[in-house]
Amino acid sequence: MRVLVLGHGKTGKLVAEVAAERGHSVHVLDAKENPNASALTPPFVAGFDVVIDFTAPEAVVQNMRAVLATGARMVVGTTGWYHRLADARGLVERKEAGLVYGTNFSVGVQVMLQMAKRMGELLKNAGYEFSIEETHHVTKLDSPSGTALTLANVVKSAAGLAEVPIKAHRMGDAAGLHVLQAKSAADKLVLTHEAHSRRGFAEGAVRAAEWLSTRKGCYDFQEIYTQM
Numbered sequence: 291m292r293v294l295v296l297g298h299g300k301t302g303k304l305v306a307e308v309a310a311e312r313g314h315s316v317h318v319l320d321a322k323e324n325p326n327a328s329a330l331t332p333p334f335v336a337g338f339d340v341v342i343d344f345t346a347p348e349a350v351v352q353n354m355r356a357v358l359a360t361g362a363r364m365v366v367g368t369t370g371w372y373h374r375l376a377d378a379r380g381l382v383e384r385k386e387a388g389l390v391y392g393t394n395f396s397v398g399v400q401v402m403l404q405m406a407k408r409m410g411e412l413l414k415n416a417g418y419e420f421s422i423e424e425t426h427h428v429t430k431l432d433s434p435s436g437t438a439l440t441l442a443n444v445v446k447s448a449a450g451l452a453e454v455p456i457k458a459h460r461m462g463d464a465a466g467l468h469v470l471q472a473k474s475a476a477d478k479l480v481l482t483h484e485a486h487s488r489r490g491f492a493e494g495a496v497r498a499a500e501w502l503s504t505r506k507g508c509y510d511f512q513e514i515y516t517q518m
């Protein structure tokens with residue numbers, strides 16, 4: 291595949307490495323080369339099978355508009371833009387483009403989300419209080435993390451709750467720690483995912499790009515990760 295990686299930061303760099311290791315030809319654009327998505331012209335985008343975005347919340351919205359408007363395929367790992375999801379979905383449908391988005395591309399977190407759903411269902415109305423804590427590196431722009439918001443949504447709908455509180459911590463270069471706790475007067479149940487590096491995110495994103503390369507439509511990584 292010909293892969294275009296947008297963002298050459300902590301995660302984008304690894305995505306480019308993993309894509310090359312998996313035999314893909316890789317081109318990377320950093321912020322200086324793509325101000326306001328200006329590099330993403332239709333003829334340029336047409337030179338790639340899939341575009342993968344690990345940039346920043348404001349940049350990704352412009353990047354998605356430019357790429358998806360050409361009917362191309364895009365994997366979006368960047369978080370903090372989901373209030374624009376309905377617009378992105380509409381664009382994908384109108385242009386017959388392809389989009390996989392996800393707050394966390396690691397398989398471990400996907401399993402955690404399924405376990406959280408089950409935990410919510412089984413502890414519904416059983417006297418438990420749910421809470422979430424997340425810890426990330428000090429340069430993270432969005433807070434709480436996209437993954438913590440996804441976890442909260444999963445638990446809210448499984449346990450029938452209006453709110454699940456989230457505490458966010460910023461510390462050193464933490465790659466990503468998410469802890470879901472259910473506490474009652476009698477006991478406590480804790481589900482933890484700790485990323486030791488960003489490798490799992492990068493591998494998941496490249497696998498998602500391979501999966502998307504033969505498809506069109508809009509998919510949450512949660513729905514498709516078992517197919518890769």
Ligand SMILES: NC(=O)C1=CN([C@@H]2O[C@H](COP(=O)(O)OP(=O)(O)OC[C@H]3O[C@@H](n4cnc5c(N)ncnc54)[C@H](OP(=O)(O)O)[C@@H]3O)[C@@H](O)[C@H]2O)C=CC1
Pocket residue numbers: 296297298299300301302319320321322324325326327344345346347349353366367368369370392393394395396432488491
């Ligand atoms: N879904 C998942 O599994 C994961 C999601 N993420 C998300 O990915 C995003 C990036 O995270 P991270 O790698 O830590 O962040 P970094 O800040 O390390 O990297 C982002 C890079 O994108 C660059 N950039 C900004 N605007 C553009 C643009 N228009 N075109 C090309 N490049 C651009 C930045 O350049 P400059 O610094 O010069 O502005 C920077 O180098 C975040 O939203 C994070 O939450 C991260 C890990 C896993």
Ligand SMILES: O=C(O)C1=N[C@H](C(=O)O)C[C@H](O)C1
Pocket residue numbers: 369393394426427430432434435436437438465466467
């Ligand atoms: O910014 C990060 O680093 C990460 N962001 C994602 C999120 O917001 O959940 C995924 C992962 O936790 C790393």
